[in-house]
Amino acid sequence: MLRISKLSDYAIIILGHMAKAPSQTFAANDLAGSAGIGGPTVSKVLKALVKAHVVRSTRGPKGGYQLAQTPEKTSIASIIAALEGPIALTECSIDLSHCEQASSCNVRGNWSVINRAIHAALEAVTLADMAITPPMGSDGFHIPVKDITFQPRRNPEQ
């Protein structure tokens, strides 16, 4: 299923709401209301986003959360990384020492290529892209899908 976690999903929804007023400060509870997600859960998500410097927080009355950067500069990769840690499809891409197959694994290094490709894909799309509602292409997508290209050149030196 290659899923992102629900919390990451929530994060993008929440940040999507914040992106509508990028310099405004939002209380966690208000965001919970407008996103239709439970209060404590929204808090948990926002705390993680603060740690990762995706949003800034202010305490006290009239406090709340605010985007740390413009929606255009906030990549989906950074949001997912905030909630799930480093983006890597396999354990050994992060820490090889735990891999028990290491000796018989002849596939290792090549994962890195895929990881980079996926990271690039998530880095290339920003909160601004996600937050845009309709007015878009006839197929329902704002970003023309045909314009997303992925072209690895294979084995050129073999």
Added chain:
Amino acid sequence: MLRISKLSDYAIIILGHMAKAPSQTFAANDLAGSAGIGGPTVSKVLKALVKAHVVRSTRGPKGGYQLAQTPEKTSIASIIAALEGPIALTECSIDLSHCEQASSCNVRGNWSVINRAIHAALEAVTLADMAITPPMGSDGFHIPVKDITFQPRRNPEQ
């Protein structure tokens, strides 16, 4: 962490071994031995790969498993899909009806763009790419990373 499951990981390792002799038939137990993975687990993985037509099986003595296509034609996407079902980062990309945020989610359609990009990345790399051991670039990667490009064009019609 945006991981693939261990079983998908095993699948790629197992298929990597099979790719060394693409037309040979391998018994599940032999593959377990050479991959350093438990026998029953290897069987489980191979059964899923048969269902998805990634490998073919033959019963009876001298039976076993064989790649259904050449390693060059076997994409990583098809392998992961065999073990984890459709590749989609969010639930609602597969089935919108279960989404409780639907009404307040202003981010929906745009996931599709990311999903396609990731699918493209996994489709573009094949078993042949993964199975190649060393002889490669100075950084340890066979496929030059610089040659992997991802270029969404943003909001051109706005």
Added chain:
DNA sequence: TTAAAGAGGACTAAAATGGTCCCCAATAAA
């Protein structure tokens, strides 16, 4: 006929995930 393979699926233990709660710290306003 037999033995060596895979097919299908039930079952369990362990790990990850999601969600809630509690108490502490900061701070604006009364």
Added chain:
DNA sequence: TTTATTGGGGACCATTTTAGTCCTCTTTAA
């Protein structure tokens, strides 16, 4: 200076998912 409002940090537990094992049945070559 007090109080009320907001976030910070982390513990905790229920649930779900995942991984791994096992059992019985089917196929088929020798």
